[in-house]
Amino acid sequence: MPASEAAQVVETIFFNLASTVTDGVASARMLKRSYADRWRPLPTRKEAILAESDTPAEPTRRDFLLHAAGAFGVVGVAAAAWPFIDQMNPDASTRALASVEVDISGVKPGQAVTIMWRGKPVVIRNRTEKEVEEGKAVKLEDLKDPLARNANGDANADATDANRAAAGKENILVMTKVCTHLGCIPLDESGEFGGWFCPCHGSQYDTAGRIRKGPAPENLPIPPYAFISDSKIRIG
Amino acid sequence: MSGHSTYVPKTALGKWFEARLPVVRLLHDTAVSYPTPRNLNALWTFGGILAMMLVVQIVTGIVLAMHYAADSTVAFRSVESIMRDVNWGWLIRYLHANGASMFFIAVYVHIFRGLYYGSYKPPREILWILGVIIYLLMMAAAFMGYVLPWGQMSFWGATVITNFFTALPIVGQPIQTLLIGGFSVDNATLNRFFSLHYLLPFLIAGVVVLHVWALHVVGQNNPLGIDVKSDKDTVPFTPYATSKDLMWIVLFMIFYGWFVFYQPNFLGHPDNYIEANPLATPAHIVPEWYFLPFYAILRAIDFNLGPIDSKLGGVLAMFGAIAVLAFLPWLDTSKVRSGRFRPIFKVAFWLFGLNALFLGFLGSVKTDDIIMGFQAVVWAKLSTLYYFLYFLVILPVLGYIEKPKPLPVSINDAILAKSAPSSVH
Ligand code: HEM
Numbered sequence: 292m293p294a295s296e297a298a299q300v301v302e303t304i305f306f307n308l309a310s311t312v313t314d315g316v317a318s319a320r321m322l323k324r325s326y327a328d329r330w331r332p333l334p335t336r337k338e339a340i341l342a343e344s345d346t347p348a349e350p351t352r353r354d355f356l357l358h359a360a361g362a363f364g365v366v367g368v369a370a371a372a373w374p375f376i377d378q379m380n381p382d383a384s385t386r387a388l389a390s391v392e393v394d395i396s397g398v399k400p401g402q403a404v405t406i407m408w409r410g411k412p413v414v415i416r417n418r419t420e421k422e423v424e425e426g427k428a429v430k431l432e433d434l435k436d437p438l439a440r441n442a443n444g445d446a447n448a449d450a451t452d453a454n455r456a457a458a459g460k461e462n463i464l465v466m467t468k469v470c471t472h473l474g475c476i477p478l479d480e481s482g483e484f485g486g487w488f489c490p491c492h493g494s495q496y497d498t499a500g501r502i503r504k505g506p507a508p509e510n511l512p513i514p515p516y517a518f519i520s521d522s523k524i525r526i527g
Numbered sequence: 528m529s530g531h532s533t534y535v536p537k538t539a540l541g542k543w544f545e546a547r548l549p550v551v552r553l554l555h556d557t558a559v560s561y562p563t564p565r566n567l568n569a570l571w572t573f574g575g576i577l578a579m580m581l582v583v584q585i586v587t588g589i590v591l592a593m594h595y596a597a598d599s600t601v602a603f604r605s606v607e608s609i610m611r612d613v614n615w616g617w618l619i620r621y622l623h624a625n626g627a628s629m630f631f632i633a634v635y636v637h638i639f640r641g642l643y644y645g646s647y648k649p650p651r652e653i654l655w656i657l658g659v660i661i662y663l664l665m666m667a668a669a670f671m672g673y674v675l676p677w678g679q680m681s682f683w684g685a686t687v688i689t690n691f692f693t694a695l696p697i698v699g700q701p702i703q704t705l706l707i708g709g710f711s712v713d714n715a716t717l718n719r720f721f722s723l724h725y726l727l728p729f730l731i732a733g734v735v736v737l738h739v740w741a742l743h744v745v746g747q748n749n750p751l752g753i754d755v756k757s758d759k760d761t762v763p764f765t766p767y768a769t770s771k772d773l774m775w776i777v778l779f780m781i782f783y784g785w786f787v788f789y790q791p792n793f794l795g796h797p798d799n800y801i802e803a804n805p806l807a808t809p810a811h812i813v814p815e816w817y818f819l820p821f822y823a824i825l826r827a828i829d830f831n832l833g834p835i836d837s838k839l840g841g842v843l844a845m846f847g848a849i850a851v852l853a854f855l856p857w858l859d860t861s862k863v864r865s866g867r868f869r870p871i872f873k874v875a876f877w878l879f880g881l882n883a884l885f886l887g888f889l890g891s892v893k894t895d896d897i898i899m900g901f902q903a904v905v906w907a908k909l910s911t912l913y914y915f916l917y918f919l920v921i922l923p924v925l926g927y928i929e930k931p932k933p934l935p936v937s938i939n940d941a942i943l944a945k946s947a948p949s950s951v952h
């Protein structure tokens with residue numbers, strides 16, 4: 292939209308705002324002037340000005356200008372404040388989300404790699420058979436958070452071990468390793484459930500990264516990722 | 528209390544000034560002729576101590592800012608170079624870091640003084656609420672200051688505390704992103720925290736002016752908690768209060784100096800001498816000691832309560848523990864101010880004090896440590912319960928069921944009765 296057109300739109304909005312305010316003020320004044328008038332239909336703005344014709348017309352016009360200026364001011368301050376608030380949001384370099392590729396051929400069962408993606412650690416764990424079995428053995432009703440929290444699947448999927456692990460590779464688990472309580476990094480291979488333990492306030496996650504105990508409300512989230520070859524994963 | 532001003536300019540310059548800007552009169556009325564109750568005890572000197580500590584923090588802070596670099600790649604090193612290379616840098620940094628702790632010791636004494644002697648009751652509600660605001664600003668300033676050295680505790684403290692906001696439904700995540708300026712705590716966070724850390728102490732100074740103004744409108748409370756009735760009940764601020772304040776400031780400085788020169792790292796955490804590492808959370812993270820009771824309350828809520836999950840519940844309880852202070856003037860229903868005349872209140876109050884210390888201890892241990900046969904988190908739940916019971920049940924109810932002891936007629940009477948034992952009834 293060309294600048295002049297935009298200016299016109301803005302002007303119209305301001306004018307409408309301003310007259311809404313002044314109309315309100317005029318009707319309020321009418322109400323106050325005569326109590327009996329309350330039961331008659333409220334005069335329009337035009338009638339109100341006419342009814343006031345015994346008093347000089349200027350005050351009304353001056354009022355109008357005053358309120359118009361006020362409304363301009365309020366909107367103007369809000370518009371000027373926005374850049375000062377929004378500057379605090381992530382800047383362009385932070386927003387540019389790169390995706391990362393990881394080679395996991397060297398990650399043997401029972402090992403894990405942690406890489407950084409969007410400033411957060413993502414763990415890729417090659418789970419042992421025992422860990423997978425433990426993950427599968429857990430009953431859904433024992434889970435604090437029943438949802439899979441897997442960005443690659445259905446948002447309402449159950450938090451079964453299969454829905455958390457990589458599709459077709461039940462030993463591979465890819466998770467954002469940021470505690471869902473207050474953002475600490477849980478420690479690998481620790482805690483009562485053999486999965487992850489968060490040192491900050493004691494949240495315990497099982498071998499499928501599901502929250503089992505402690506203050507954290509949700510399972511560790513699974514970021515969007517894809518296998519680009521048998522041993523290479525792209526995250527993001 | 529803000530009676531007629533007694534200031535009379537004596538010199539020609541004084542008169543010339545007085546006619547143009549009567550600021551000397553203002554200072555004279557505030558710090559010289561101001562009538563103070565004559566029975567104030569040492570606990571009343573902590574206001575002066577707090578004012579001094581604010582000045583100390585501002586002066587040492589401005590000097591530190593001359594050598595500090597708020598950039599995540601060099602911040603840690605710049606603090607180390609303040610410690611090793613800058614002339615007297617070690618002294619100034621230790622004064623600042625320990626100064627924050629001293630500031631909080633003083634403010635806790637000041638707050639508990641008010642809690643015991645009922646200084647929050649009418650007509651001092653606004654005075655009290657301004658105090659709560661100062662306390663909140665102090666916590667924000669100290670939290671952001673602690674992030675600046677960019678050590679492990681700095682980084683993870685910043686992560687945990689800014690994550691509090693993610694507990695709020697829907698708006699939480701955007702607010703947190705806005706606060707830290709990214710998807711995790713990083714350089715953007717450090718920079719803005721430095722900017723705000725510089726600003727907040729000056730905001731505090733502004734609120735302190737309002738706090739003192741409100742104080743001088745309603746007058747000081749005193750250990751008896753009764754109103755000043757006549758001139759016999761008061762003495763002028765100078766020399767009486769000034770000299771007493773100064774004496775206690777000196778004693779406090781000795782205490783402060785002992786930490787700075789002999790135990791400068793006692794109140795800090797060794798992990799903060801390890802540079803921030805976004806990939807590894809330290810095995811046991813704890814906030815600075817002055818936040819520990821609130822930290823214990825946060826961790827106590829590890830259960831869901833209806834629609835409120837454990838995370839939001841913990842954050843609400845923690846903020847609630849501070850917010851409840853602002854409502855105290857209306858929660859305490861007793862007409863008697865001073866705890867001296869309230870036999871049941873006294874017990875509840877001292878229990879509250881012990882409970883607050885215990886919460887602090889619980890905040891410093893791991894949640895599953897065994898304390899007196901139970902997990903720390905179990906104790907934390909009980910302690911949190913008592914914390915809120917005190918404000919929300921005990922104080923409102925006590926006002927109705929407690930029979931206070933008889934109050935003295937006036938401050939002067941009470942003092943005379945004390946100094947002449949024969950006339951004690
Ligand atoms: C309400 C008053 C203040 C409080 C409670 C406070 C608190 C703190 C705390 C707790 C630290 C961390 C100390 C450490 O462990 O290293 C700190 C650091 C710092 N503060 Fe302040 N501060 C205050 C006022 C100021 C002011 C007015 C400035 C002026 C710019 C300032 C500048 C700094 C700087 C540059 C650092 C980083 C150097 C360091 O870590 O020692 N502070 N502050």
Ligand code: FES
Nearest residue numbers: 470472473489492
């Ligand atoms: S951040 Fe993990 S338990 Fe609080």
